[in-house]
Amino acid sequence: MRAATGVWRWRRNPLCRATDLIEAWVALTTLVLLLCAVPAAGWISATRTDASLQTAVRAQHELRHPTTARVVRLADAPAPDARHPEAAEEARLRRAVVARWTAPDGTVRTETVSTRWDLSDPGDTFRLWTDPGGRPVAAPMEKETARAHAVIVGLFTAALAAVFLEAARRVVVRRLVHRRYARLDRAWARAGPDWGRTGAGS
Template sequence: MARTHGTKVRRVRLWRWRRNPLRRRSDLIEAWVLLATLVLALSAAAFAGLAAAAAVDGALAERRDRIRAVPAVLTRDAAHAPPAPASGNEDDSVWAPVRWTAPDGTGRTGRAEVEPGNKAGTAVTVWTDPEGRLVSPPPGGAEARFQIVMAGVTIGGAAAGSVLLGGRLVRSRLQRRRLEEWEAEWRLVEPSWRKRMTG
């Protein structure tokens, strides 16, 4: 809200909270809605973000517990193996055939990411699930922290955005109602105002 002094306009802060003849009941309700929306948005962002981060952290920990690193041997030179698709690794790893032993003692073969210069017979490490099947290594260190933080930020932001959107819808409905009240009051006042102006 602004007050005018001659040609100067001065903005009055928190005018909805102050008693004045122009403040309506809907203005005060809107002020409370705005305050409640901000508090709820911050609370929802913190709660949902922390919950999401904890869930991702727990899922990564469970995955680390389920899979294990096992020794394997390259069965063919990796020099001319096809490059690994974008895996997030900074090195130029390639897919090459490897052989390892499953938990039940049987020999297994498959393809795993290895360094491109390795020769056949080179010992490498692969990751397997409880059944002895090849899986990708679990994210750790900076990559795991990044996933945890991004999950928290994304879910927290979405929760806060939902609350802010709900608050915006309530405020727009209050504004519509206020305009309807003004129009109804103007219809009552306008005839006497018109008489005064023409009289």
């Protein structure tokens, strides 16, 4: 990042132009925002995301109940959750079985679910998460996972803010450079016809 390189233009210099000072102020402002505002934006974003995710985690843990399921036999058809495209990759590591478990209300349910290959023989038991009605659901998100997601969101927000600031600085500097070249062209147009003549301008 070259935002700080314009600060040198504050040196005492008789050739210093107004655009040089503006560029220096833009560089300093960008540097201060990168050091203060960017981390603050990332922190606020991560904190709010974490609070939202932690609320979802608590709700999931309240509505989803762990139980122990016992494998009855291998299933003839894939488990319902394995038919979703997003579960296709995970389904390669799992096996559809007919399992029996006790729902939170005390009733016994028997359905086709998926489990790990090493827990798919008849009689094997495995942990299964169900909703209040006893239907299989995905395991609730853990607090650590939610916090990791919040950190990623915070880092992404900070990076996005930094890119935005640097892009804004570059746009301003480019406009200043164009203005500087335009003034130079006008000055050269006035002095050009007399350039190199003896006694020009006297």
